[in-house]
Structures are given as structure tokens and as C-alpha cells.
Amino acid sequence: MKKLNLKLNLLIKLIILLFLVLSGLSLAVIFNSGTALSAITVSESGNELRFSNTNQLYKGDSLTGVFTAKNNYLGIIYLKFDNVKNLDYYNQSDFIFRIKKDGDKSWYAVNKYKSGIIYNNNYFPFGFPPIRNSQNHQFVFQIISLNGNKTNFIKIDTSVFNFAASYIIPKSEITSNISSLAIFFIRKAFYSLNNPYFVLNSLKYFIPALFYFIWITLLNRFTQIKYSLSLISITMVILDIVFLNDIYSGILLGAVGLWIWSVVLYKLEYSLSILVSLLLILLGTLTLNIANPSMTDKISTWGYLFFVSGIGLAIYQSSNTKSNYITMRRFLKDLSKI
């Protein structure tokens, strides 16, 4: 009984420690996520974007976005672009960004840009003087291509969360008293956690906790239910390919880590990793002309990672001939029984 209490005590301490470490890391990410400390960035839905033609903007084409400001001091609109070609200055196209309150006749801010500015800067921040009383007002912004052509057009990413609004709160207002400071931090944390990109990008920090959680609580169940860990890993891969546009290292590390764990746990032969890799490569190749490029990239990445894990396991298992590994055939047979 005493032993059990000691274990429980240690476990609780470990969990608290992990929680603190993760909270610290998450906070570090929240307040170091590329925007000013005093900025609150709110993710908006891409469903509110309207294209005059397609999401590739040629001469005269435009994109119009409408959204309601969640805070005062609206100062930046982030818009997600697909990468442009690296062209010299003279061959880049020009485009303008403008913004106004819905209903206003004149534009509050109009700025002209060269398409090259988006190069390697896909989530591009369009800045303007902060609008003091912006909260709850509806705003309209536009991107208009002035001379885009086949070579130098700009292209807007069409994923759901492809734009965000950022509010630059004056430092004097944040630090005026303790309650406004606390409210600011809570709001910042709240909106960060509501930002899917932020959450997905932060996943990698949770991997140790996830693995630890599986180890202390679910491992027995996973051992009992044959290949469950492998199936979870593969399900993660499928879900990632189907539902997520971008690549998140947290998900990659998590799924590959789970796969390798499952291979060790169930003593699976390396050939199974090779089979998964082969299936992914087949899927990727056969859908080359159908799938969108980001999905193709994703399948390619997964295919390579499983291939590498297969090679690593082949090296390990080739020098460790004593163990009886579960072959690909037996795995598939067992799986069909389940």
C-alpha cells in the first residue's frame, strides 16, 4: 500500500512537472509567434473571401474579404499566399492592398506592393495605422492585381483559415493597471488557442506528454488489443493527409514515433514499414494529377518517413536475427481476423 502511494505521489509530481514545462513552452510560443508582444492575432474564416475570378490573380483580378473586428486597434491583416516565383524586380507584378470600414466611401489605407514581397513570406502581414475604435465594426479589404500575368501572378491559399486580423494594443493601455494586463494576456492566450495554425504548430510540444500518458495509462490496453498502436498511427497518417493542408512536425513526429513504438512493442518485421511506404507511394503516384499539391507533398513526406523507418528497422533486424518478428503476411492475416 505504501509502495503504491509512493508511486502515485511520484506520478502526480511528474504530471505537474510536465504540465508546467508544457505550459511554459506553450506560453513561449504564444508570445513569440512572430507578432509583437502587444498584438492579439485572431484567426478568421477564409469562407469570407470572394474572388472576382479564381484564386490566381491576373491583371485586374481581385480578392475581397469581409470580417468583423473582434477588438480595437485593428492594425494588420495576415493573408496566406501560395509561394510566388523568384523573379527579378523588373519582372514582378504589382498589386494593391486596401481596407476600409464597410459602408465608408473612401479607403482607410491603400498600399502598393511588388509580388516578390510574398516570396518566402507566405503568411504576409499587410500593415496600416491601427484603427482605434475598430471593435464590432465590419471591415472590407481588397487585393487587386495591377499587371499580373502567366509568370508573375499572385495566388491566394484557399484553405479555411487563410487570413487573420491582428490588433496592436498600445502598451500604455495594457500596462495601465493589473486587471487590464491580466485581461490582455487571457485574451491573447484565448485567441492563440483558437487559432488552428497555432494549435497545430504547438502539437510537437505535447508529444512527450502524449507518449508518457500512453505509457502510464493505456499501454496495457494497447498491448492487449493487437496492433492497436500501429492502427492508431496509420489512422493519424490518413487523417492528416485527408484533412490537413500543411505539414505539422508535431503530427509527423507523433505518428512516426507511435509507429516505431508499435513495431518494437509487437515485434513487427521491417517489411511492414516498407509496405506502408509502398502503399503511400502508390497512392501519391496515382493521384499526382488529381490531388492538390499540398496533399501530394504530404503523401510524399509520409512515404519517405515510413521508407526511412523501414530501412532503419531493416538494419537493426538484420543484425538481430534471434528474435522472431511478425512478418507482413502474419500481420495482415491477424488483422483480417480482428
Added chain:
Amino acid sequence: MLADNGNKMFSIIPSKKQSFYISILNVLSIVIILWLPYYLFGDKLYIGGDDTKLLYSYPFDYFRNVSFFSWFSLSSLPMYDSAQFSLPLASLLAILLIIFKSSIVINHLAFSLTIIFGLIFFQLLTQEIIENSRSYRIEIFLGSLFYVLSPILMFDQYSNFYSSVWLIGLIPCVGYFYIKFLKTKKFKFIFFNIIFCTLLSLGLAAIPWLLGTLLSLLAGIVFLFFRLKNKLEIISLSTYFFIITLLSQAFWFLPFFMSYLITGKNNAASQIFSDNIAQSFNGTVLTTASGNIFYPLLNLFHRQIAFDYSWPLALVFKYFYDKIYYLNLVYVFILMLGLILFKPIINKKETNVYLFILIFFTISLYFFTVNIGPLKYLFLLLGNLPGFVMFRNFYDKFTLGFCLSYAILITFSLILIIRKYKKWRYFLLLIVFILILVNAIPIKQIVDKPLWTAKNTATNINLPIEYLNFLNSVKNKIGTTDNVLSLPLNSAGYAVISDSNSKGVYAGTSPLKIFTGINDYAGDLSFGQIYSNRINKDLQDKNYKDFENVLKRLDINYVILNKNIPKSVKQSFLFSGKLKTQDENFVKSITDKKLLSSSHDNYQLYSTKIHSSIFSGGNITFKKINPIEYHLTINKVNNNTSLIFVNPYNSGWKLYLDKNQLKCGLVIHSIDSSKQCQSQNTINLLDDIKYITSPSLNTVHINYLNYANKWKISSEDIIKNFPKNDYSLNKDGTINLNLTVYFFPQFYFYLGVVISGLTFVIISLYLFYEKIKLKA
């Protein structure tokens, strides 16, 4: 286990018969490869591009004006960069030119030889690494075809034909002799290796491609090292092999290496490791890393980048590979099936080799693709390693390693599958053979590609007689110390020469230097960043006065105007941006008299309005002996005389006091107080030894105006430190001096030749001794 009985169990055709059939197939293949350039380029030369490829058609000119000296400026890419690696091949081709008497024949032969070397040495290498290989000669032959006919190599190597193309044969060649040496410990394999390495040293000097392959091999080597039992023996044998190989290459490697050690703004190292190149690493990688692993696995080049940059390859994809690419999934199945099957089929020794190749392949696939999730950022991080920036065009530098590893792996996998399912052997081999041939169908469209976006402009051309005659007249008209401005300027340092009888153009590094020894400034790249920005601004602002100042500063006294550039090329990126502003008014503003005109008036030579001299700073008479040696007499030197030498600054240029009076002969120029005698263009090794062994004049040598060399000479110092017969004293206290300006790093070439020669002699003597000992 099974492999031990491999010979009995798996050979279907007896080894001897297989060897006979394979010999016939190899001979047939070589004949077809020899015919291939005639199919691709007809009776035109395959020339142009950054490397000019003129070495393969005009080896004598290349030898004379480029290969021999450690200092050369090819189309004014001003750098101390040795080019002696091209000497053996230039010599061989020169001999072949004497025999065949046709530039076209040796040009086409050079093209074929790169493929033939690859075909033969790939087979030799795989025969050494696969056990019981005699039973699998057909598989190995197919593997070699898979390698040399890879669409990736076709596009990246054959269609560019940089010097790295020789590595297609040279890497398997070195691998083969290395393994043979490890197995037999016979020095004759080192000897054969150094012969091939010397002959193809041009390929070895393609350092980024070579290092790219070695980098992909590195993890595999570490793995193999830990798996090997006789580590010490391997280390000592490897040391012998590679040290001797390196010593044999000293004739080019030593001057090449020294060019990286000697500091200076204009040496090769400073160009390659410049901030500009370093800063462009991330940008280049991020914009070009758009591929995926599927196309390389299908043995195809990255499709996306071809479309992103509108390369002619995009059309080949559109009309051909996009329709058949899924057939190449057969390769993926072979690769994966081999991998799944390998464990029970092969023994421990073969397993190690197989895993080594797998590691080599996996890493080269990553380096060739880069765009693999977060691994892309790992590659960007690697960009912080010193020198790693050379791999910013990863899709090019890692191609050879990828193609070689994939071909060996496919060969290995084929053998593994056939060992397991022997009745499928011929069916499988036939499928693979057909696939290789089908993939090679668009070779003409890939290799004989049009000039960039100018779809109807071919790149193979015989240089027009009009142009060659014009160059000959230019050579006779002006001195080789004068620089020439080639107009219209373009964004590279290219010359565009069009053939009136065909749609072809030569678009490549300006050949003026190769044919005449005269250096020209042909484009943005010729000027270096500082002057390039300045002339672009001058063009934009129509500030032709300042443009003339730049010409004066760079010792540019002549202008060659090319009036024969096709419209399609003028509309290409080569003449985009500010370069479009070069109009007649611009030409008129900077030129003086028309001196020469070609037979059809397509090429004209003008003098510039302001004249300058390569040497200035006093009362000077000078004579160019060769590109690394100038003799001069400088009169009335006082305590504060400056000697300015308008050649890109390098600390390797040294001043020597000469006791002999300059024999001027004909004076061809007289600008201000500087007289130029007719150039000599000779090499006197005794003179060279004299400069190497005697101390140079200890004066201050500085980089003048970010470009030229400037020495401060003090008569007081000379009077104090040198005997009276080294100078003549004037009544006014000034002195007259005979000086030699010599590029000292040429010494490393001579030293390298001695080291290489000694290496060959010692190895030959050792082999001779061994033979005698064996007979006794």
C-alpha cells in the same frame, strides 16, 4: 544461405554464354551510343552554355588560351582559378582532332564517351559488389542502361554537359578500382585508377557534384565501417588508394586548392563563398524545393520545378512523361519487393553491401528532393555549414549520387527477385528493358533543347565562318592586353552567335578569350557586383559619361558590336530589365572609330572614345609575355611612384627586378606615358623557375579602386637594398627600372606536375619490380 549456392541454383544461362551475349549487347550499345550525337545534333557542334563546351571542338585553342595558366579570365569572370584540370582531356582531344581532322567528330565523340564510360564502369562496379555476378550479367547490363539512360541524367547532365558529366563514368570507375584493390591488394588497380582519373580530371574538378555524391555516401560508409571486421586493413588500404590517387592529381589539384587558400578578392574561393552566394542559399532552396519523392522514384526529374521555371523539359513532361509515368511504378515495385525479400535470400556479407546501398539511396533521395516535410528545414540549417552553399542547386548537385545509387539498387533488387522467382526472370527483364527504352524516347527533345523560352531556336550550331574570320582579324588588330566590351550586354556573360544557315545559336560564355586570348566583358556577370550595379544604373539613367569612366577603369579600349542576335533571343531573359535600354544612341556615345567589319557586317569592331593602358603610373614601356608574365621598363621612379596594373587584384601578382633590358620590338600602342610593345605569347620555363626561386620586390601591393593592383615603388628603398647594376640612376636622383610582373601561384602548377609525374613514375617502377619479382 541461398546465395552460397547461387551459382548452381540461379544461373539459367551458363556464365560463359551469358558473357558472350553481354559482350555482343555491349558492343551494340556502344555503336548506338556513338551514333547518338549524330541523331541528336546532326552535323552541328554541341556547344554553348556556361562551360562553352568549346574544349570538345577546339582543344588547341582551349589548351593555348585557357588550360595552361593559373590566371585566366573567361568572359571576364575575373578570378585566380586554375584550369589545368582540362589539360589531359584537351591533349587527348587535340590528338584525336589531328587524326580525325573534324571538330564535329571529336565533339560528338566526347559526348558519346561520357555515356560509354558510364555504361562500362557501372557494369564493372556492380559485378564487383554483387556476389556470383557472372550469373546475373543481363541484370547488370540492364542496370547500366537504367543508369546511363536515366531521364534524370539526360536532363541534368547530357543536356547541360558541364564538366560533371564525366563523373557519370568516373565515379563507378574509381569505385570499381577501389574495390578491386581492396579485394586483391594489387597496385596495378591503383595505377589504372590514376590513369583514368588523370585522363578525366576535368570531371574530378567538378567538385560540388563529386562532394554531393560523397555526402550521400557518407552515412553508408560509416555504417559499413562499423559492420566490417578487418577495419585496420581497410583503413590502411584505403589510405594507400586515395593518397596515391590524390598525389597523381596534384598537377591540377594543388593549384586549385591553393586558389582557395590564397586570400584575395578575386580568387575562386572568394567568389564561391561570397556573401551573395551565401545569402542566396535559403531563397534558392525554398523556391526550388517544390518537388516530391514520386518523380525521382519513377526515375524522372522533378516535374514541378520544370513547370515553375518554364524549362523546355516541361513540354517533354506535358507531351510524353505525363502520359506514361505510371508505367515506371514497375521500378518502385522492384525496389520495394527486393527490399521486402532480401533478408532470407542473401548472406551476411551481401546484406551489408545491400544495406549500404540502401542508405546511400535513401540519403541521396532526400538530398535530391529536399522538399520532405520538416527535413526541408534541416537542409536549410545545413546551409550554415561552411561551403554547403555550393549545394543550393540541390536538384543538380545530388543528381549523380541519386542516379547511381538507384541504378545499383534496382540491379540488386532485380537479382533478389529473380533469385526468389526465377521463372519470371526473362519476363521481368524484358519489361524493364522496354521501360528503359520507352523512357529514353524523348532524348532528342530533352538534350537537343531549344534556347530557353525561344522555342524555335536550336542550341547546336557550327560557328559561322564570318564570325571566326572576324575574330581572326580582331586578334591581329588589337593587343591581348586590351579588354573588349561585347555589345549588346546581357544578364550573363554570354555571347550570342547565330548561324545564318540554320536556326541555331551559340549562347554561352563568350568564346573570344578561347579563340583570341583577348578578354571581353559581355554581360552583368563579367563586371562583378559593384561595377555591374553601376553600369546598370548608368544604362537606366543614360549616364554614358560614367559608363565611359567604367570602361577606362577596366582597361576596355574596344567594342565589338553584334548585329546578328535573333529577335527571339533578344526577347528572352538574357536581355531583360535595364539591358533593354541599349539603343543606337548608347552605342554611339561610347564608341569612336569603326575599325573592322565582318564580311556580312554582322560583327563590327570599334575603338572606345577614351583609351587606357593595362599599366599606368609613370613612364612605362611594357610587353606581355603570356597571361601570367609581363616585362616592363619604368623610367624616372622617385620616392613616391605608383605602378597600376589593371587586372583583377590578387596578392599572387608579384614584382621582380629584372637585370635585362626590355626588348620591345614593335610598339603597338602609346597611351599617355605608357607604351605597349607587341605581345610575345610564349612560355619560358627557365624564366618561371627564376621568378619562383628569387625574392620578389618587397613593396606595398594594394587593391586599387576595388579592382586593380597597385604597387608603391620607392627609389630610395631600391637604391638602399639592391646592387647598382639592378637599376640606372638619373641625374635628377630618380631611377630607371626593368621589372617583371609575374603571377606567382603558377608555381603550384609546376610543383603539382612534378608531384604527379613522380607518383606515376614510382607506381610504374613498383609494378615493374613486382612483375620481375613474380617472374623470378
